[in-house]
Amino acid sequence: MALEALTAGTAHGRGSSPAWTASAPGSDPAPSALVAADGPQEALAAAAAGAREQVRRIALSGLPAELRTSAWNALRSTGGDAAIAAWLAPGGGYDAARQRLRDTRTRNRLFCERVVRTHPADFAPGTRTAAERALKGTDADRAAFVKTGYAQAQQSDRTARETVAGEQRAVLERDHAFVRTLAGRDPGEQVRVAAAWAVRPGATDEDVREFYGFGWTSGAALDLEGHRLxxxxxxxLRHRTLTLLLKAATGAEEALRTASDVAAARAEAERAWQAVAAHARDSGTAWRAEREHAARQAEAWRDIHALALGATEEMWKRIADPAGANQRSWTEEEQGAAEVAASWQEILRRAQDGETRVRG
Known part of the structure; x- marks a missing residue:
């Protein structure tokens, strides 16, 4: 099992004296007395706790149902940490769920769901209705909507909007300018792409109107989904690497207990725990960067929400609720990233304890 190191022997005695205290005063310690018998278990327990928390986060996240349901099944398993390890392991439940996301039928369903979430009925009624109908239909219905139905419904909605003069007058130069700013500065890649398309050479007021109507929220949804995935x-992948490194470190520490060449075995054990520590340190650094990115997104959507609440134009008022929802989602991502970074800090501390322990 790829993550067996996370679940091996997590129970150990508390308060027991170090193994080397059994040596007579003044005598050279035997190799088996060089390390505490239960020393590695705290690092293994910290890694197992981190793995379980990762699966719990997936189960409670906004990720597609395929991943969330599979994660819940692992959490509810009677297998405990071993079931979590198997789910995270290569070829396990996580990989199987990710593979299902690549299925064309799943991708078509997710597209229809995204259209329903991001295309308001008061702006794109035909598109919204067509997407809802496809979701209630068959795989063939959803495939047809993705292939041709979406574009056809969009064009019908656009034609209908072009007859509404008041809505056309709502597109002002400042609205164009704001979209140009988003195209260059928004923290979300897909929002930048959508904004750039709306103000591309040859674009019309209707392109900008559609950006405010659904392009902005569609890009934001893709940014959030992409971040979560x-x-x-x-x-x-980090937990899989941690498993291999912990297996090497605990094995090296165990070998030190019976080594004939103590100096070589000690050096090997030190290097192994140093590798665990380096991986934990790098993982924590990566999550702190993710926290900063999520914080920038949350701040950007907070500002947009405030602008939308104070606006009188229908285009801007329409973005208020999605902006508030995005602010909350990115704030949750920021908080989650901070928690994961803290869990890696704990693993780092345990790895450093291991290095100190084998050094003697």
Missing amino acids: RTAESEV
Whole structure:
């Protein structure tokens, strides 16, 4: 099992004296007395706790249902930490769920769901209705919507809006200018892409109107989904690496207990725990960077929410609720990243304890 090091022997005696205290005063310690018998277990327990917390975060996240349901099944398993380890391991439940996300039928369903979430009925009624109908239909219905139905519904909605003079007058130069600013400065890549398309050479007022109507929120949804998928994938890979490093470190420490060449065994054990510490340190650094990114997103959406609440134009008022929801989502991502960084700090501390322990 790829993560067996996380679950091996997590129970150990508390308050027991170090093994080397059994040596007679003034005598050279035997190799088996060089390290505490239960020393590595705290590092293993910290890693197991981090793995379980990662699976819990996936289960409670806004990730697609395929991942959330699979994570819940692992958490509810009677197998305990071993079930968590198996789910995170290569070829386990996480990989199986990610593979299901690549299925065309799943991708079509997710697209329809995103359209329903991001296309308001008062701005794109035909598109919203067509997406809802596809979701209630068959796989073939959803495939048809993705292939041609979405574009057709969009064009019908655009034609209908072009007859509403009041809505057309709502597109002012300052609205164009704001979209140009987003195209260059927004923290979300997909929002920048959507904004750049709306103000591309040859674009019309209707392109800007559609950006405010659904392009902005669609780009924001893709940015949030992409962030969640990317950070979940990266963290699973980090735990897989941690498993291998912990297996090497605990094995080296165990070998030190019976080594004939104590100096060589000690050096090997030190290097192994140093590798665990370096991985934990790098992982914590990566999560602190993710926290900073999420904080920038939350701040940006907080500012947009405030602008929308104070606006009188219908285009801006329409963005208020999505902006508030995005602010809350990114704030949760920021808080989650801080928690994961703290868990890696604990693993780092345990790894440093291991290095100190084997050094003697």
